[in-house]
Structure formats: C-alpha cells, structure tokens
Amino acid sequence: GDSVTQMEGPVTLSEEAFLTINCTYTATGYPSLFWYVQYPGEGLQLLLKATKADDKGSNKGFEATYRKETTSFHLEKGSVQVSDSAVYFCALSDFNKFYFGSGTKLNVKP
C-alpha cells in the first residue's frame, strides 16, 4: 500500500543554517505530494505541494522537488529562522486517501 517515510527528529539547527528534511514515498498510482507545517498549539497548514514528477513546490523560502526516479520529496531551506521551529509533515494524496509521514520536529536556536 501507499506510505510516506520521513526522517526522524528532532532536528536542531542554528539560525541561518541550511535545512534538509528527507521524505520518501511508495505509491501505486501517480500521487500528489505535500509538505505541511504545524506550529506549536496549532493545526496543520499547507506549506507547499507538487502534483507531478519534476515539479518544484516552493513557499516562504522552502522548496521541495518531486523526484519520481528516487520516490523522494525532500524539504529544503537555505537559511532557517527561529520562527521556522515547528513540526513538518510530508504527505501524499492518491485518489481518495491522504497518507502522512510521522512528522519531523525542527528546533532552530538563535
């Protein structure tokens, strides 16, 4: 069945460091891929998405590229800020189901 695997956290970085959170997926069809962010005490918010192979999603300095050949959708940001501290979820949509990864907590220190 379909599934999403993302790197375990927590990830702790200093401000302005480079961020990568790995995400790989398995799917039977041609899924859409998403990154969601959950700030403390809040619900999940869509961060970015990609609907087909080689698409790049981007928002707020974050980027992820849909790589069909490696079944990956890694999240990157060139320079993180303290305000980026949150839990990040990779997800895929395949027909009428959504599959979420287990979440990766990011702590950014000043």
Place this chain on the structure above:
Amino acid sequence: DTAVSQTPKYLVTQMGNDKSIKCEQNLGHDTMYWYKQDSKKFLKIMFSYNNKELIINETVPNRFSPKSPDKAHLNLHINSLELGDSAVYFCASSQGSGGNYNEQFFGPGTRLTVL
C-alpha cells in the same frame, strides 16, 4: 473568517463519559475528515465523508461515531471514553475525493484529556 473551525478547543472529561466534538467548514468543500494525533505527533486518519457519505472508515473502535448532517459539518461522537482516547483530534476538509491534487485544510484541533 475561519475556514475550518472546531469546538471545543479543550475537552477534559472522566473515563466512561460520552462526548462530542463539532467541526464546520466554510470553504464549500465536499469532503471532510477526522484525524487523531497522539503525543508523538503521529497523525492517523479515522474517517472521511464525501457529500455526507462515509468513504473512509479506518480501524477505529465503534465507540467513535461520525455524523455529517450536511457537507459543511462533520461531528465526532465518542462513547464510553477511555484513557487511551486522550489525544488531539483534527478536522480537515478538501474539495473532491477522487483526484490527487486536493490539499486538505485543517482545523485548530481539539485537545481531549480523559482522566
């Protein structure tokens, strides 16, 4: 304007009680979901409704019963609450259920604590 709203935000109750959580979306979406998030932030889908019809019913105790009076509302009723039901419950909505492009919009969550 709140897109997906849930009430209550916090719910503290005793074991064995029955409680309900309400969800409303004003996005005009036709699909709504309930998720359970445990203390380790793992998110598990429980139910999904499309146009008031149940389309996803994961392995969830039958003490949990969703009700969708119309496509803008999806309520969750829980009977005989147990300690293990303590979690944050999220409602979400999306447009359409058959396509691959439809991101979900989440409510703020309801933190349920069973004592």
